[in-house]
Amino acid sequence: xxxxxxxxxxxxxxxxxxxxxxxxxxxxxxxxxxxxxxxxxxxxxxxxxxxxxxxxxxxxxxxxxxxxxxxxxxxxxxxxxxxxxxxxxxxxxxxxxxxxxxxxxxxxxxxxxxxxxxxxxxxxxxxxxxxxxxxxxxxxxxxxxxxxxxxxxxxxxxxxxxxxxxxxxxxxxxxxxxxxxxxxxxxxxxxxxxxxxxxxxxxxxxxxxxxxxxxxxxxxxxxxxxxxxxxxxxxxxxxxxxxxxxxxxxxxxxxxxxxxxxxxxxxxxxxxxxxxxxxxxxxxxxxxxxxxxxxxxxxxxxxxxxxxxxxxxxxxxxxxxxxxxxxxxxxxxxxxxxxxxxxxxxxxxxxxxxxxxxxxxxxxxxxxxxxxxxx
Amino acid sequence: xxxxxxxxxxxxxxxxxxxxxxxxxxxxxxxxxxxxxxxxxxxxxxxxxxxxxxxxxxxxxxxxxxxxxxxxxxxxxxxxxxxxxxxxxxxxxxxxxxxxxxxxxxxxxxxxxxxxxxxxxxxxxxxxxxxxxxxxxxxxxxxxxxxxxxxxxxxxxxxxxxxxxxxxxxxxxxxxxxxxxxxxxxxxxxxxxxxxxxxxxxxxxxxxxxxxxxxxxxxxxxxxxxxxxxxxxxxxxxxxxxxxxxxxxxxxxxxxxxxxxxxxxxxxxxxxxxxxxxxxxxxxxxxxxxxxxxxxxxxxxxxxxxxxxxxxxxxxxxxxxxxxxxxxxxxxxxxxxxxxxxxxxxxxxxxxxxxxxxxxxxxxxxxxxxxxxxx
Numbered sequence: 001x002x003x004x005x006x007x008x009x010x011x012x013x014x015x016x017x018x019x020x021x022x023x024x025x026x027x028x029x030x031x032x033x034x035x036x037x038x039x040x041x042x043x044x045x046x047x048x049x050x051x052x053x054x055x056x057x058x059x060x061x062x063x064x065x066x067x068x069x070x071x072x073x074x075x076x077x078x079x080x081x082x083x084x085x086x087x088x089x090x091x092x093x094x095x096x097x098x099x100x101x102x103x104x105x106x107x108x109x110x111x112x113x114x115x116x117x118x119x120x121x122x123x124x125x126x127x128x129x130x131x132x133x134x135x136x137x138x139x140x141x142x143x144x145x146x147x148x149x150x151x152x153x154x155x156x157x158x159x160x161x162x163x164x165x166x167x168x169x170x171x172x173x174x175x176x177x178x179x180x181x182x183x184x185x186x187x188x189x190x191x192x193x194x195x196x197x198x199x200x201x202x203x204x205x206x207x208x209x210x211x212x213x214x215x216x217x218x219x220x221x222x223x224x225x226x227x228x229x230x231x232x233x234x235x236x237x238x239x240x241x242x243x244x245x246x247x248x249x250x251x252x253x254x255x256x257x258x259x260x261x262x263x264x265x266x267x268x269x270x271x272x273x274x275x276x277x278x279x280x281x282x283x284x285x286x287x288x289x290x291x292x293x294x295x296x297x298x299x300x301x302x303x304x305x306x307x308x309x310x311x312x313x314x315x316x317x318x319x320x321x322x323x324x325x326x327x328x329x330x331x332x333x334x335x336x337x338x339x340x341x342x343x344x345x346x347x348x349x350x351x352x353x354x355x356x357x358x359x360x361x362x363x364x365x366x367x368x369x370x371x372x373x374x375x
Numbered sequence: 376x377x378x379x380x381x382x383x384x385x386x387x388x389x390x391x392x393x394x395x396x397x398x399x400x401x402x403x404x405x406x407x408x409x410x411x412x413x414x415x416x417x418x419x420x421x422x423x424x425x426x427x428x429x430x431x432x433x434x435x436x437x438x439x440x441x442x443x444x445x446x447x448x449x450x451x452x453x454x455x456x457x458x459x460x461x462x463x464x465x466x467x468x469x470x471x472x473x474x475x476x477x478x479x480x481x482x483x484x485x486x487x488x489x490x491x492x493x494x495x496x497x498x499x500x501x502x503x504x505x506x507x508x509x510x511x512x513x514x515x516x517x518x519x520x521x522x523x524x525x526x527x528x529x530x531x532x533x534x535x536x537x538x539x540x541x542x543x544x545x546x547x548x549x550x551x552x553x554x555x556x557x558x559x560x561x562x563x564x565x566x567x568x569x570x571x572x573x574x575x576x577x578x579x580x581x582x583x584x585x586x587x588x589x590x591x592x593x594x595x596x597x598x599x600x601x602x603x604x605x606x607x608x609x610x611x612x613x614x615x616x617x618x619x620x621x622x623x624x625x626x627x628x629x630x631x632x633x634x635x636x637x638x639x640x641x642x643x644x645x646x647x648x649x650x651x652x653x654x655x656x657x658x659x660x661x662x663x664x665x666x667x668x669x670x671x672x673x674x675x676x677x678x679x680x681x682x683x684x685x686x687x688x689x690x691x692x693x694x695x696x697x698x699x700x701x702x703x704x705x706x707x708x709x710x711x712x713x714x715x716x717x718x719x720x721x722x723x724x725x726x727x728x729x730x731x732x733x734x735x736x737x738x739x740x741x742x743x744x745x746x747x748x749x750x
Contacts (some may be wrong), residue, residue: 032407035735035747047744055575071453076468078446083505088475090465094453100463104477104500106507112740113654121507121734125479130458130479132496137512141737174743201741207740356729360517361495365487366576366581368520368549369422372410 009069030358033138033343035351039167041343042142044350047211051178051185053342054150056283061338062154069096072333075289084110091333100127101337103140112157118174119239120144124340133348136344143339144175149182151285151335152235152260155308155327157186159283160258162231164188169232170271171238171248171263172196172205179235179262184212192216193231195223213239225249228257228276235260242268243267250275257323264328265293272296281305281326285332294328403748405733408513412727415720426553426560428717429525434681436713437684438527444471447708450664459485462735466708469602475502476712478515493549494614497518509733511719515711522714523706526660527610527635530683530702532561534658535608535633537561539625542589543606545599545622545646546613546638547571547580551571554610554637557667559587567591568606570598600624603632610635616644625650629672630697640668640705647701649673653698656680657682660707669703732746 037234068095077089093101105122112119122140127133127193165187169176172194183189194216196202206216225236229251236259238247245264250273253301260267261271272295283305284290291297308327346351350363357374364370408416417425445468452464461483478495487494497515502508540562544551547569558564569591571577577661581591604626613622613633619725620639625648634655636646656738658680659665666672671679680686683702722728732749739745 028700032731032733035749038735039747042744047388064484073451073453074680076448076451078467078475078504080469080504080587080597082470082472086504086507088502088504088507090467090477092465094455094463096455097457100453102465102479104502104509108505108507111506115506116740117506117508117736118740118743121509121736123509123733127463127479127481129453129455129461129463129494130483131486131490132461132463132483133492134496134498137733139733139735142743167494173741174737177742177744186667204739208739208744211744244648314445343498345541354731356407357410358407358498358512359512360413361492362549363494364519364579365491365493366548366579367552368517369417369586370583372414374410 006326015106015182028133028357028359028361029345029355031136031347031353031355033136033336033347033353035139037347038139038142038343041350041352045346047181048185051146051181052148052338054146055153055182055185057065057342058147058150058166058335059154059312061334062312065309065334070094070334072286075333078290082270084108089330091336093337093339094129098129099135100129100216101125101333101340103144103333103340105140107145107343112173120174120343124336126344136340138340138343140183140336140340142333143343144336145178147335147339148175148331149178149264149328151308152179152327153186154180155329156183156233156258156259158311159325159327160321161256165189165232166190167192168227168234169194170227170234170236172202173239174239175237176205176235177208177260179237179260180209180214181212183233183235184214187233189214193219193223193225195221196221197221204353222240226251228253230254232256232262235262237263240269240271241265242266245270246273247271248273248276257324259324259326260329261295261326262329263374267293267297269293270295270298276324280326282326282328283308283311284328285330285335289330289332290328294330295326296328391692391736397436403734403736403744404730405509405656406511406722406728406730408511408722408728412513412722413514413517413718416721416725416727419704421719422556423560423736426521426525429521429714430560432524432530432713432717433525433710434529434687434707437687438711440684440709445469445709447661449578449710457481466711468707468708469504470712470713473504474510475504476500476667476708476715478519478708478715480515480519482513487548492643495549496547497523499711501715501719511715513715515715518714518718519706520553521597522710523550523637526683526704526710527554527637528557528561528659530635530704531633533560533686534700535562536631536700537571539565540563541605542567542608543602544569545602545609545611545623547577548614549609549613549639550612551580552636553584554612555589556587558608558610559589562585562608564589568594568602570594570596570602572596578630601626603628605629608630608633608635610637611646612638613646615639615644617641617648620645621648622646623648623651632699634701635668636701637704642668642672644668645670645673651699652701655701657701657703658683660705660710661702664705664707667704669705670701671703
């Protein structure tokens, strides 16, 4: 990692690749990591350090990713327009001889305006595959924001020009905060040009990212027409509607421009203009999902570059000098797996979370009515 | 319901069809219904009454089931043979304008012998589709056993001869207990003929079902060859291996024989002989899944009868006098939805469960790092 202001890495023994079944809890209890545990975890570790740990955890997972040893199911779920527009999806993954991790994620775009709730609310859970016991259940709302930032940081570190960068951000909701934070951990940020169709949301960005210590220039949303020519790194994190994209204009991009296309992952939703994608190296997080929901919907399969984890194997050959690059980030279950394992290990280390006997494990395995173990 | 010894129904106001978001807990807390809560719930209500409530809940759900208003995803999951043979699956369902309910279920057949754990361990969770908030998470291990019994009771009540019955049970593990219990709620049981390939398991059945007050005749497992000719109702709940079935012989069945084929749901696993299925009215719980995993694997699609919920619409036309009937029970997500709603409503009524702020709902929905609500 080449970010500024970074403190030394917190060492977490045995985290990578291990099946985290240890800790102080009983082998049949479930550790619940709730909102207060997550907040305390970030407070103890420090916000910057927590982001760094997430970047390291994802980078480690990507580097050792072996498609023959990991099963990932396509994200699937229920989409509905009653009582309001929304979806609830599941993102399951299983590492051979390791745990099963499933993130359940809801996306309800009217939440912030109508209910003062985040649009994304999520939980993740991890099962021991020896017995089928639920080991951990945790909030994944904060984790999803942080891991989405961390994935952009990894792509940016690999693909953007080195040295200080001008950062553009289009769409200034919750994701913008963790995108900017994550980028700041891998590149010094000279300045930020930020815009949103909602002026009230735009007006609060500076305060929300005050802890990062970079000045934000909030510009009129019309500036989206030319922003590709003004910045070195660009994050799009909008919730643009089906058929309403792209959110950017077709101004000639700056050489070396790197774009993290984060928002609006849904069939028919796109953020980037086709002209940009046509000349760019397009790196999906996971090809199949990006073709269904991401920017890769717009281009033929043969124009799609390597997945991010593949690119990490051969970073030198990443792209021709000055070529525009796009990270098509739709969110990968393997990232959520890594994020939950990090949270589980930190919870164990700092004694956070509540251990409960959740499952009715009857004392006589042949009698469901016999008293449960733990009572 | 026509069972003997049954007490009057406990009334649960507003249960059927309602979205149970009420109760004493905060609108953003998650109610966790753990093992001790489930045990206490059954203790308060009474074991028989709890089974009756489950039968009523499923019957009500089946009666008002409308495929146009309920989305059910095919059961999917990860199957593995390392570290040991097992699977973890998800069973999602969504009622239009109602909640999303997902059961996560593990099946690890070596659990009882090697770990003194039940082979099936499960949890169920329910999401509010207005915001995506996780409303309830509960043990579904006990619920799965009880709802599987309840489904057999409904099929038996609809299809078996009326009056006292002789009950056969093949496979005497955990499922046998709730199968026998459930059947006893809809038919007086004259006697039970029971067998298992494992004599040690068979030897404990009488004690495990002592609360039902019916004598068990445990017979040699060879008796499976002729048991269809000896009983009026038969429950098969084995974990027979792939390719090792059927577990029954081809003796001519008694007229009106009704079979609940409950166990061994997996591609290649079958419990019943084809000769029995060929002459029987075969009623699947859910056709598509039964064709993949149930007894319906053995017969052409046009030989499969109505699904159980369909049959309930026209019980008079159920079957010709004396014809053998088979309920092919593979386990339906809609049953698990009904079971969790019942548990949620009882937990609310009796103030059981633990309310936790699980999800990090930040006070500012545009800032994931702002303090979570509830802290």
